[in-house]
Amino acid sequence: MKRIGFIGLGIMGNPMSQNLLKAGFNVSVNDLNDKAVAKLAALGAKEQTPENMAKNTDIIITMLPAAKQVWSVLNGPKGILQNAHPGLIILDMSSIGPTDAKAIAQEAATHQVETLDAPVSGGEPKAIDGTLSIMVGGKKETFAKVTDVLQAMGHDIVLVGDHGSGVTAKLANQIIVNLNIAALSEALVLAAKAGIDIEKMYQAIRGGLAGSAVMDAKVPLILDRNFKPGGTMAINMKDLTNVLQTAHDLDVPVPFSSQLLEIFHALKADGKIMDDHGGIVQYFEKIANVTVTRGEK
């Protein structure tokens, strides 16, 4: 059975590594958070340093907040690349930009290490269910070697192109998700200020062309005033920052994403940035002086 090293046991990495254990893989784990490591160890995972994973596993999965953290486990004398055996595969499932993903692929190749960028969509609930969408960039032959591993964590698993394509598809995904929340927010705040019963309106429109996964996920939470993350605005702000960088590198203007990034900065100034991205609605509520809530107006 394949030996897998898993680095990064956060909201996503924790359930993802549990699903690998359930699927019967030999899983080693690593995280700065000792509690997270202890939890996985209790379920049958072994603790290993990145250095030892590089020597003793077939595949290392990284699921880290940003490119900086990925580079930090790759580089240096105790890093993965210096210590890797030839043929090691690094499956970076973090959401980073394509410039970093391509640079990682290139740097790894000099150590005879293969890489794939394979970020996910679907959030904590789908990480727990093992039904994440996984967008993969890299070589077909490498992809074929990890398909069984990806299937233990995800449902829609697609190789979308060469190195960097997975993370770029994820950026496209994040544009859609976050702008769909912004659209919903603008609409809900207008309707609330007009005195409309938002729950009834939601029932009327959810089955039509306005319906979306975002609407069904976020409207009930907004009505409950529940902005506990899920995906924090801080993480989504990082993604939109990568969107702008990537788009501008390609000469693609992204006016809506740019406007939303400014709104994230406003929400950060307002102390809301660790809320769920459903909390984007609070920007519109504050400027329009109305709250989207349940029931009587």
Place this chain on the structure above:
Amino acid sequence: MKRIGFIGLGIMGNPMSQNLLKAGFNVSVNDLNDKAVAKLAALGAKEQTPENMAKNTDIIITMLPAAKQVWSVLNGPKGILQNAHPGLIILDMSSIGPTDAKAIAQEAATHQVETLDAPVSGGEPKAIDGTLSIMVGGKKETFAKVTDVLQAMGHDIVLVGDHGSGVTAKLANQIIVNLNIAALSEALVLAAKAGIDIEKMYQAIRGGLAGSAVMDAKVPLILDRNFKPGGTMAINMKDLTNVLQTAHDLDVPVPFSSQLLEIFHALKADGKIMDDHGGIVQYFEKIANVTVTRGEK
């Protein structure tokens, strides 16, 4: 059986009036387009002027392009209001602004005529199937009198508030639909320019939080370069113009809707305004100099 007058036999009114006939209602019709009238007459509808409808029917449905056309059949010596019998109900299913909807309700009340604003969502396919979403504004008692009529045309039928609330909910719906298309467009154009296989990316993300009715309806058409309307950008531009008017009347800033309205004006200048609103993507394609298509890049 209730006698219904139906004014406005366009893309939506045509199948909606056919569904009323199928449900067994006594239907009279009126339109400036003789062919549209002849088609419904062949199916069992009677042609009547608005003046005669006002005297001889229980409910008059108006399904017209904008408020101007609704007012034109209501007012004047041959108009509905001057000739209405007390207790007539006007069910305006056009997508107009709430200022007009409220003014119509007020004016009609002086003639002992009840009104409801009851715009729809779902487009031609759901108009044909009789499964439209219908957002209704007005009095509960009036709504109760037309429920059977609405059920012949729609599926999700909800009274969302008093006069003007139906059309405001429709504006909220239009914000979401059109901005979801704009979000999709920005994401697709970025991904296309990065060389990603768009069909594969669509398969990867449609089941996740980015998934939406707009994505499933528009991505296949965009990949086919099919911008035959459905809902023209001209009609959606009218709705967004009403969004800005309504929002500003309520002191609700709508920065994303405002930006999209400017893009509609750019597309109008570019000769695209009679395309389906899936054609919003063409704005982004033109400025980024790339086309979102199927297959090999």
